[in-house]
Amino acid sequence: MDFELTPEQRGLRREIIAFARQELGATVAEDDRTGRFPIEDWRRCADFGVLGWPVPTTYGGGGLDPLTTIIALEALGYGCRDNGLVFAIGNHLWGCAVYLLNHGTEEQKNRFLKPLCDGGLIGAHALSEPEAGSDVLSLRTTAVRDGDRYLLNGTKCFISNGPEAGLFVVFARTGDGGGRAQNALSAFLVPADLPGVRKARELGKMGLRTTPMGVVEFDDTPVPAANLIGREGAGYSIFTSTIEWERSFMFAGHVGVMERLLETSVERASTRRQFGRPIGSFQAVAHQIADMKIRLETARLLLYRVGWLKREGRFALLDATIAKIVISEALVQTALAAAEVHGAQGYVTDLAIERELRDALGGPIFAGTSSVQRGVLAELLGLQGALSGEAR
Ligand SMILES: Cc1cc2nc3c(=O)[nH]c(=O)nc-3n(C[C@H](O)[C@H](O)[C@H](O)COP(=O)(O)OP(=O)(O)OC[C@H]3O[C@@H](n4cnc5c(N)ncnc54)[C@H](O)[C@@H]3O)c2cc1C
Incomplete structure (x- = not known):
């Protein structure tokens, strides 16, 4: 290797x-x-x-x-x-x-x-709904075939880029899937300028505040059948076979942020003196920084492994799921450690460490929460029902 x-x-x-x-x-x-x-x-x-x-x-x-x-x-x-x-x-x-x-x-x-x-x-991704978050298969948005188009109705929430988006990938229910929930969903390319697309509300948030986020409503939106992604009923399998990209590549930037926070913290620990010594000479501070480096290199290795698997054209859901959990949680821990090393300067807005911490907190939620990812991992290891409570 x-x-x-x-x-x-x-x-x-x-x-x-x-x-x-x-x-x-x-x-x-x-x-x-x-x-x-x-x-x-x-x-x-x-x-x-x-x-x-x-x-x-x-x-x-x-x-x-x-x-x-x-x-x-x-x-x-x-x-x-x-x-x-x-x-x-x-x-x-x-x-x-x-x-x-x-x-x-x-x-x-x-x-x-x-x-x-x-x-x-x-571009934006419209999956989550007010009543369907982790439980993707329970989503309620419908797309009913009407000649050479589908009529789309429903509400999507927490849609990143939503307020500015020109194109949504939307997941909707196109039938009962012949009694199999996995076959009931389809995915569509929905341009924002189609009739009945309403960017209903912008959502304020704790971190990542420069990413616009909002609620998007579809009211009898006529989506051309030519905008169906894959075949009707394949939405869930398209989602599960594509999510590995989001669960790993989305977190590449996190690894860069961890490196930036590490460098800032080393600098601070070397120059800030208390009790007549650089604070980095105290073991408690030095160990915080050593742990930042351990998390950074662990995260990077996991991420590069997914990149290598995808370059080789291989399936990487298990590795992407591990990478998602480890990297998103590592960034939160690293941002907390950076705040601690900086003392009050980590809390006030001058140095922006507090912004890095707020920005980090979304990672263990979006693209599937940490708990749900652990359930996915357990199911991939053969523990049926570890996520859904039932064998799907
Ligand atoms: C910053 C950010 C950006 C986002 N961007 C988008 C976007 O662009 N498009 C989009 O569609 N969505 C987006 N989301 C929504 C995101 O995908 C959902 O928040 C996520 O899937 C969890 O759904 P929920 O918030 O409804 O929580 P819920 O599903 O209600 O979960 C609440 C709690 O219950 C736990 N839980 C639920 N089910 C289980 C289970 N089976 N086992 C163990 N624990 C469980 C969860 O871990 C969590 O702690 C975004 C969210 C955030 C925070």
Whole structure:
């Protein structure tokens, strides 16, 4: 196994870090306060190619292989102070574009991928509903076939990018699945300018406040049958076979943030003196920092392994699930440790450590909560019913 980055990957990493530091996040403190989406930074990312990194060049993307995409996103997370912007990009890529890449028809790819890559369309993923969170199969949004279209009705909530999105990947019930819940759902590409699409409400949140989030309603929205992803009734299997990307690639930026927090904490522990000594010379502080490094390297190894599996074209749900749990929880622990090492400076807004902590807290919830991921893992290990309480 080769753990070295190639010269190209090292060069790309350097370029991305320089771009992110110089061009992104200049207004993050104010945007975090007001909950503003930095559209000008989004456009800079589009121009730099970020929005199409994993998309083949034939569809207007950068054609990066999965492992290189992970290295690129990690560098973006490290260099960009605006974690909400990086999270918005993650939703765009892994909640929307990847569904087209893996399951779209040629016609759908040609229609939607280019504007997703060049910044013309912002992508979003609309699965969660007021009554259906972890229990995806209980969702209530319906899509009823009506000639060459489907009429879509329902309400989706907590939709990242929702208020700004031009294209939603929407999951809806298209029947009873012949008595099998897994066959009752279908996935659709729903442009935001179709009649009956209503961006009903923006949601304020604790962290990642520069990612817009909202409630989206569909009222007899006529979705062309040509916008069905895969076949009718395949929505759940499309979701479960694609979620491994979201559960791992979405967290590449987290690894970059962990590295940034580690460096900031080492600097603080070396320069801040109490009792006549640098605080880093106290074992309690030094061990906090050692644990930050252990978490960082554990997270990175797990993530790169998923990148390698996907580059080899292999199924990676188990590895992605482990990576999701470990990385999201590691970032929370690391952000807490950074706050502690910084004392009151970790609590006030001057150094933004408190923002890093608020931003970290969503990770163990989105893309499936930590508890639910542990249930998924147990089921993958053969413990039927560990997640749903029944053998599905
Ligand atoms: C920052 C952020 C961004 C998001 N973005 C999107 C998005 O873009 N699109 C989208 O569709 N959704 C999005 N979501 C919603 C997210 O997917 C859901 O929050 C998540 O799936 C959990 O659902 P819930 O919040 O309804 O919690 P619930 O399902 O109600 O769970 C509540 C608690 O019960 C526990 N629980 C539930 N079932 C089980 C079980 N079987 N075993 C053990 N514990 C269980 C959970 O772990 C949790 O602690 C986002 C959420 C956040 C926080």
